[in-house]
Amino acid sequence: MSAQTFQVAAENGQRWDALALGEVMLRLDPGEGRIRSARQFNVWEGGGEYNVARGLCSTFAHRTGVLTALPRNELGLLAQQLIQGGGVDASQIVWRDYDGIGRNTRMGLNFTERGFGVRAPLGISDRAYSAASQLQPEAFDWEALFGQHGVRWLHTGGIFAALSEHSAQTAITAVRAARRHGVAVSYDLNYRASLWNSHPDPDAARHANCAIAAECDLLIGDEYSFAACLGMDLSDLGCRYTPLDVGPAEAAAVRAMAQFPALQAVAFTLRDAANAARHGWAGALRTRSQLYVSDAREVDLLDRVGGGDAFVAGVVHALLSGKGEQAAVDLGAAHGALAMSTPGDYAITSLAEVEAVARGDGAAARR
Template sequence: MEPIVVKPKGSCMWDAAALGEIMLRLDPGEGRIRTARTFTVWEGGGEYNVVRGLRRCFGLKTTVVTAIPDNDLGYLLESLIGAGGVDSSHCIWLPYDGIGRQHRQALNFTERGFGIRGAKGVSDRAHSAASALKPGDVDWKKLFQEEGVRWFHTGGIFAALSETTAELTVEAVKAAKEAGTVVSYDLNYRPSLWKSRGGEKEAQRINKMIVPHLDVLIGNEEDFIAALGFEVKGVGKEVVGLNVESYKEMVQEVAKTYPNLKAIATTLREVKTATINGWSALLYYQGQFYHSIGWDDLEILDRVGGGDSFASGLIYGFLEGLDPQTCVNYGAAHGALAMTTPGDTSMASKAEVEKIVKGGSARVER
């Protein structure tokens, strides 16, 4: 595997850019969706969460490519993106027809879960503005060549939204590679999104067109099984637990199949209850495995977005030229911290991440 080579600081307008759908998340707090009378509104989306973390936690300059409906929900989303510090100049505004036949604002109702009751997401995202994006809609030359981007991130959630978003994802990763931008992709397999599009078979067909153009691939064992068709010895389609050694064998097979990949990473999560998880991460880089710091019994407030925050911590490490072990430690620590606060996106600071990486405790600070 070749090393990751990132464009130097200051050579580009953007340290990182992402392509993906951004939803409004409606959160009933400690209660249930089915009994809620009020919801807290956040913004969130698998690809966006990564660049928001890079901006808010690590202080980098980031932008996002998406589509937003031209209505009040879209204006709310724009405001939330701005509050997150992410640039929205590459967002495409699409007309709204008044009742949502097309170009809707995607919604995601999310329960955090507690103890024996798992977290739950109820998506309302069909016919969204982002799902209407297609090849030719985005000025990739302006983004990657004129402005410049050091790192580009996208993922399997956006690719799953529609036939055209899958085609746009292929167009995007090719354009980024042509411009010398490092490209990462989170497989993020979601059965509910692929169900109406041919399931695992179609997911694998699409992902096999995308992966040859990537530098960094992120995914858990289920993602590699369902979204790329690999096998983890001793693990069936119903993934329960994780044999790390078998997973390592599978990762090496992925690296052999796709020699363009420079790094493969995953979070290692053991769900004991909704509020107690085993948590760590694994990075395969230049023929070696790096296992992060971890927690056998990490206390969880809100697990959604933990993997995205892992990705942003890992990416930050590579952008800063840190060694592989430190990169994966930053990812694991940032993901862990993100799960101690509500919402999809990280509320952690770089100082907090660094404290955890250095072995700091949870003692009160005064």
């Protein structure tokens, strides 16, 4: 096991290993079919930030919780039961009264087609006026969460921050409070054009992202998301020679760490999406002194949604456990690959399976 340079608070009786701040939606999945012709949907819970907490708990056995809001109706109760079914602590959920028709608050919905071959995956969100988008900084007692109760890691992301001015301010308040209490902070820029393109003030959105990144220990993103979300001028880096070329993203990571002195590392995935059913796939982590890259592999996809979130969960698990940066990218890339082999927003797998994929074990049947 290599020495770890990434610093994170030791386990010392904290209530949680990690908390995730973000929106939890109900995902309606038509399976192999299409939304326009569906007659039934499978239902999952998911969200870019929550998926990390779910993976840390269900795959890696960490104590995690979610900071979110739900409507006090049957859909909110369904989401709560799904969250609890994954072992994630739902005790910090903020419940908002429901007016009967969703005028003031509602459950966010996400309709997702998996795609296949030349048919790309498709996601359609129906989340306006959702309970989570209306979260405000005073909804949580940050001093109690990070001080009295104790947590080692806070994860949030750009999807939540982009929902509204309120959610952006909530994320900023959360990461600042976490840093005051010595809690490690990770932020996945998770750029979504459908959110940012509709934002009333792109400059305000970039300012919010920069304010959050300034408090982070681990930033997740590549040169594209750094340019779009942080407003960094990376035009001189050019295009990737190949989709799995680590060079431009690493160069952008070095510049991000120069811009944000609190950053300990930047993590990102490398993906070659030749078609919707097979991707080239790898993970990378750039610290201030060294680049760590996983082995690249060809991954056959059942459902690509959540692969990046599962990668983050594997990275955070290794850093929380003191396994070192190389183990972080190896376990992260393996966990992400397994997440894309199962339906839903998160991996349905075990630590033993993740470690086997990270070692490069074959996929022969086990009986």
